[in-house]
Amino acid sequence: MASRKTDKYSVLLPTYNERENLPLIVWLLVKSFTQSGYNYEIIVIDDGSPDGTLEIAKELQKLYGNDKIVLRPRATKLGLGTAYVHGIKHATGNFVIIMDADLSHHPKFIPQFIKKQKELKCDIVSGTRYIGTGGVYGWDFKRKLISRSANFLAQFLLRPGASDLTGSFRLYKKDVLQKIIDSCVSKGYVFQMEILVRANQFGFTLGEVPITFVDRVYGESKLGGSEIVQYAKGLLYLFATT
Numbered sequence: 001m002a003s004r005k006t007d008k009y010s011v012l013l014p015t016y017n018e019r020e021n022l023p024l025i026v027w028l029l030v031k032s033f034t035q036s037g038y039n040y041e042i043i044v045i046d047d048g049s050p051d052g053t054l055e056i057a058k059e060l061q062k063l064y065g066n067d068k069i070v071l072r073p074r075a076t077k078l079g080l081g082t083a084y085v086h087g088i089k090h091a092t093g094n095f096v097i098i099m100d101a102d103l104s105h106h107p108k109f110i111p112q113f114i115k116k117q118k119e120l121k122c123d124i125v126s127g128t129r130y131i132g133t134g135g136v137y138g139w140d141f142k143r144k145l146i147s148r149s150a151n152f153l154a155q156f157l158l159r160p161g162a163s164d165l166t167g168s169f170r171l172y173k174k175d176v177l178q179k180i181i182d183s184c185v186s187k188g189y190v191f192q193m194e195i196l197v198r199a200n201q202f203g204f205t206l207g208e209v210p211i212t213f214v215d216r217v218y219g220e221s222k223l224g225g226s227e228i229v230q231y232a233k234g235l236l237y238l239f240a241t242t
């Protein structure tokens, strides 16, 4: 049986212009894993950020060691979905954690994800803003409406058995995530939703942990009009084909 000694958690951190956020999220992750005693690595997938995020990541690698901070940069911005696909190729853990690098996803929830996975022995643990104590802090009305509507529509059309389809803070068994990714067609933000839809199709088991999503303080969201159009197209595609 897997244990604290044999389990390893590969945290995928996709970054685009996150120079202010990266040192703090990495510090919080290192602290959390050091306290819990689980083995881990943090894989930073930077897409040629013009603000110098990669240079900051290199400094963090010197500070914490290249076994803990792994750099897998790409030359240009290729999208969030493909950043995950790229990151998992380099993950050496038997579990993968996907989260935002902008402090919207707090590492304090990770021990709860691990506990839930061990309790339920499930394939995926999804952080959810939409049950129990979960929620969103700092978004304006428009952003809340977009997120709620996107989630509601996806629930209505796809019925995937998870309460938060548009979030991305999740823990996966690595072989499970690889199998799901191999079957996914999306590239942008819609990828998060497709992952849970495919997981449901494969019959993978899911646990949920309520999380608070806190809007970023530094930098800007990359979720623009074109991503929203892509999301709508992706949703219709999944509705028509699944």
Ligand SMILES: Nc1nc2c(ncn2[C@@H]2O[C@H](COP(=O)(O)OP(=O)(O)O[C@H]3O[C@H](CO)[C@@H](O)[C@H](O)[C@@H]3O)[C@@H](O)[C@H]2O)c(=O)[nH]1
Pocket: 013, 014, 015, 016, 017, 018, 045, 046, 047, 077, 078, 079, 080, 083, 099, 100, 101, 102, 104, 147, 166, 167, 168, 169, 189, 192, 216, 220, 221, 222, 223
């Ligand atoms: N490497 C790479 N990273 C990217 C790219 N686009 C965004 N990122 C990184 O992906 C993370 C999330 O991007 P944001 O642009 O900050 O996302 P958001 O608007 O806060 O959206 C959040 O909420 C959405 C809806 O609830 C979620 O779908 C999304 O995953 C994220 O959690 C950040 O770490 C950001 O730097 C990209 O093209 N390439």
